[in-house]
Amino acid sequence: MPLAGGFLKDKSDFQKEKVFPLTLAFCRNCYLLQTREVISKEILFNDYFYHSSAIKTLVKHFADMAAEVAKEISPTNNKFIVEIGCNDGSFIKSCLNKGFRAVGIDPATNVVNLLLRMGFRL
Numbered sequence: 001m002p003l004a005g006g007f008l009k010d011k012s013d014f015q016k017e018k019v020f021p022l023t024l025a026f027c028r029n030c031y032l033l034q035t036r037e038v039i040s041k042e043i044l045f046n047d048y049f050y051h052s053s054a055i056k057t058l059v060k061h062f063a064d065m066a067a068e069v070a071k072e073i074s075p076t077n078n079k080f081i082v083e084i085g086c087n088d089g090s091f092i093k094s095c096l097n098k099g100f101r102a103v104g105i106d107p108a109t110n111v112v113n114l115l116l117r118m119g120f121r122l
């Protein structure tokens with residue numbers, strides 16, 4: 001199985017595309033379904049192609065969600081939001097705009113480096 005998001009353009013791209021085994025494992029006790037194989041983080045995340053801020057409807061969704069959270073939980077200094085898989089920080093930025101402290105975690109090195117260049121801190 002090739003990795004998602006290859007967006008190949010011509011036949012030579014297809015020949016070079018890497019494929020990986022994809023074995024599903026199902027637990028009859030708790031109904032967990034997961035893949036058996038673990039693709040290394042270097043292959044998956046060193047040059048990650050997806051940036052959530054490129055999808056304007058998603059950016060709006062995150063802004064709306066931050067507004068909803070702010071209605072339910074007043075932003076104060078002793079509370080903060082943690083987003084695991086924050087990508088390029090679209091949701092984190094919306095949380096900051098609402099006055100929350102926020103922390104994002106993401107394994108995509110190139111995406112996180114973009115945030116660092118924008119002034120976000122490690």
Ligand SMILES: [Zn+2]
Pocket residue numbers: 027028029030031032
């Ligand atoms: Zn189980």
